[in-house]
Amino acid sequence: MVPHPIVTGLSTLMKQIHFAALVCLSFFPVFASAQAPTAPNLLSDEGLARQEAHAYLFDEFSKDKESTYRGEGENRNLIELVLSNETLQLSGDVSIELPAGSQRVASLFKYIILRGENLNHLGGIEVAPYSGGGTVERSTQEPKLYRFKLPAMPVPSEDMPPIRIRTRCVDGKTATVTQIAFNSQGKLPVKFDDIPYRTLGADRPRFPVNVHVDLQHELSIAGHVDLERQKFFRYYAAPGTSDPSFERWASERNFSPGRQIFKLDPALVVGYGPGEKLKEDSNNKGAADLTFFDRHDSSPPKTIPEFEATDYAMCLNDYPEFMSVEHIGRGTPLIEHFGDAANLAAAHIADQRRDGGRTAKWWEVKNESTIKAEWDYHYQKEHDSWALLAEFHNSVAEAVHAKTPSVNVGGPTSAWMQLHVNQFGLYRDQTRFMDLTRDHLDFYSHHFYEDMGSLGAWERRDKGYSGYLLGRLEATLDMLQAHMEETDNVKPILITECGSLQAGRGAADYWLRLRSFSAYLHKLMSRPHQIDLSVPFVFTNMHWNPTSGNVAFVPTEGASARGPLADFQATPVAHFFELWRDFDGRRLPVATNGLAEVGLNATPVYQGNRLQIALTNMTSHQLSVHLSDITGEALHASSIQQRRLRYNDGEVIYEDAISLSDSNAIEVDAEETTVLTFTFDQTIQPKKTLLRKFAYAAGTAVTADQSQTFQIDIDDASDIESAKLVVGVHRIKGLEQAVSGTFNGHRFESHPEWTHKFDQLLAPLEIPISKDWLQNNNQIQIEPQPGLTITSVHLIRDRIGEALDSKHSQ
Template structure:
């Protein structure tokens, strides 16, 4: 009797779970409500007003936003028409500028300034010459945040050297800053727009195969930014318990081996130049028998005996540095590439010996597309990318000589803004791949989003964004070029995240939002990506005030020595026996781990009916995992009930991580009765765990394949023809042509696609007025149009744009 009663209760629960569905969400926007700012935000608002008052005294420069016609402040001039300098010239820096210094991104010496140095002196006795960031033909540029700016100190800037100084420019940003303070982080995001109904479609009777991959690969996505060593070990155990593992770390040769970290690696012998071979490291160092603390290999062996991870080598030793008049080499760009290769190989072999584990992927220079990392970019001979390829080839050979089997790659781009300089940056990248073909085993890039809060809105305001199609476009360009040059090797995304700094809730939210949004997009191409690593650091011990690591300090000693690395280094560094967990606690970024914990299973075909609402699904027994990533600036009501159909639902839990009125919120919500209208905030990624009464059984496999067009970087303004081979897939279930489209200020005319003689007109009116329009368009192609070899013509009559790549996505049973 008791058993029968239990069955009846269970059946009534199932019925209750599925019988009542939330009515369709209202489509009206909410009336705007007054935003109450916290004290720190009000202080920021007051400081912004102060900036615009101060700016009037320093020849302010403005940029007019194309849509709103708003004037945005881009820079101030501290001095102008200075003239010739031969020796030194002093400039007193007004206190009112120091008060608003945090707004300035760069200090620019404009003119014939390559040989001019900037030195700061403070009334508190501080002062030093500051490193260049980079140079151009007309500017010498310094990072403004590298210069001290304390309001209680009077500063003098000393310009030394020989040259001509036309102006001292304090740059804010290319896009400019509005005089109107953005209070949206403390509002309900998207409340000014209607709630958008979205329907998902899934085939729960099928397994999805993407390039032969049918299972969700957690080790490809669930990573943190860390090496498999670096304590305390309790931090490692925490993220391991959530299904995440170390993904990537940089090993800087000069500071680690030549300078040395005595507290971490005591008794290190001297790391010096080989007396008989200039620029080479003395092999005696590597043969000295020096060992790291035993806690490192022991801790790794206990947790990561078979871990594949990325290690990036950087900062070559002082005796192998690119140097010369006007050369700025702050990140150890080497002079002798053969010597660099040997040093890299020996260093990697040392790391493997000391840790007991070899990295699978080795990058040989961090972010080598930018001048401050690869100093040859600042030499105006046009050879910097050729040298960069030669460097990668020689260092790859050195690494493989000493650690056979290691995969070596690059260029580990900091900012793959392919459309920059009329697509010059893309051409540099493609030529780099051509010049390293056969030498490199993967190509690596980093993707960092802007500080924008709502990307759709910011795009209309003239800003760039990767997550609304631009990253997809650029990856398509890379893969198409690989396919067309017989150089198909995997991609590694060894860093991704946000350019937003700070530890306030809305700032941390931007980072966590980006991690999930990028990850869901990376999940769409598991066959092309080897590993992806969010820039989520487990414990930022060197910045005790930081709130954006998974762990943070419980308290900070306000009287600590500001010159020391951290308030309490002992026990925090790697390799110290018994590294304690005391004194640190999990912080809010841990919610990113909670959001994704447990997500696994066979891939399920799923789609969204709304652009910029990206989805992914996996089935594990009777559990259906669904990830919904909303990149709209609207709130959503998502219908999952239709795709579940008549299957009985036992439970449904929505994991939510979103920003509400300035507060970062993580919650787990029972949505069993709301599956017809699951709520998502603007730009929220939710993970929904649906438990069904019966296991999900796959009855078929749907295979998705990509077929890249034979040409890339095709200018608009005239018809462009290309070929796409479908190979053996001539009777697909469905077909989609994805075209990368870019044009500043958008297109005035539609795109006409002629596919095997059949014409389709693609509306591009949504692009108009967008200053940096750069995305993809997806066009449904009737399946019966597909042939083994397909002729495609792209005709967009507006000059000045780019049809960067085309890929045919075929799904077949």
């Protein structure tokens, strides 16, 4: 049933090892005991096939075709390639075959664009045979332009079947296509990118790494001791939206549904089946006839018993056309109909609770409303689009709270969280939105995605890497938190989508998604005090896009996309669920050193006599993790097992239970997340709790062309065991000199080597602060540095307290 290679762990007899109360796992800046370099790092078979397709595109296929480029030399990118300028008159059922060879180069692009007239008369698009009989995601649909995403394409080959665009015109309507083009969104370099198709770090010795895990203390992160698995181990769905067999499969792996979109116009106005449809109120143009809900059953779909009490998020989108800006912005309501749209949203949510007895705990007002494709007023310079966005969110929140007070309403469900853009202009838009909605919204929500072609992020730091997994996620969340603290508007944050924008179904495509899912999950679960929910964009299955690269299961040949699990076969995405299936427990302190903080995450948890450690290595180095005794009461591990999900020699490899004979030289490959499980003969019993608290300075996104002063006030300076100052920094081309200053008159500086090599550095610097420096009112002065922006400043302080039972931890 599983068509992808799985390497099982060894079954060697375990030796009992002596394990200290303090397990050490720390980075040494030497190569002692590291393995010898392997053979030259050659391209995988997939890499060779994609290299040939890339050469075919530029050497043959694009010749004599209109094309648009940006940049110069090796930095030149192909933006758009016109496939046809033939005029096509369309009506009824539509089928358009793309030129020969299009299928071989399609995976290099992101979109197909149709240009012409009355394209709004076209329905959903099937890209046959590659979208599996379903329709692909629409990006923009206007009368003159229809842009839609290419499906997840297989590895290119010469014998691929041609691409055929299939759709249907609205009955009685026609459309005209005058041009068909591929579009890369500016991300198709003329120089072939081979990094994704090599085994990163295989040509260098493994780095020995140590990390300290403290078994004498539990860790309380602002009151949160339990891992709170229900916040972080989610998949993209609402309860009851797939066959129960898929829900049972996910539940058995301790994952639950987390979030889904409800598209008002397709679901209620067009409808997904027979029955009455929502109509415009004949007496109130632009408003919905809300008497519809007196007759409509809005009950949520039936789910398995395990998910009936699950809290989840839903997002409203595609407000009805009769109340929206014409054709643009995926149902952006007209300003004069904000109230009507709010009343519709409130009526639907209240009716769902009334008819079905339950609804989502969190409702987002409008999906990804920070970008033009979702909120039309961002196009219109005559409007203050962000003020309108806040006004609309407030209207919806007020209407929903009036009818269903228990529901939490939030937004802006942000896309493209590059908040440093336009000299932090996008960040100021976000903070203004928070300020304008502070009295109405219950949470703020955002999306984070790794871009296409971002494997080998560490090697791309100075080559345009713009993702979030090398410090940008942490710096962004710190900046938002600092502003909320400064304005006394602290609300939970929901990450309702995260993962990768990579399309395709090759091994490297799957690996980019898998390593992104795990890395985001790991980083976000380290912030239980800030994050109330995080949902990776990972599915058990998709009946509307059955061969998506984001699904754990695809239908077997000839099977229905709506069938049970028995009619499906696993993809590599299923390994994500397996990797994390039983990671749970209470938190323990951990410390790493030597390897950049942004490159290594470590989280230990324990239950009874079991210790688990999750390690995520976002560098391009292969690591050798060394476990050694330090001090403290010895414990005996009766077994050590490692669960691995990695990429090697062009294959995604999952190893479920590697039995280790000792705790030395545990292998962790580049961009790998691994889970280690230690089982001891006696129960782990931490004696006390490390209580971690956070305090933020006022001031965010502050330019440091001149000296800047920040103040952090605390009330427990005399009780602190240890402290770190965290300074978020942004600078084009990285840091050329140390970030230096004083803390209550005591000098500090930070200039890690890894910060030198960024096109756009946005990351936190962690600076140890002597507890003897601390006062209740702390003055931090940061010295000037040309081009430097201080994104936020906060203090992490730890003190020792008594052990907490689970009743007293959040």
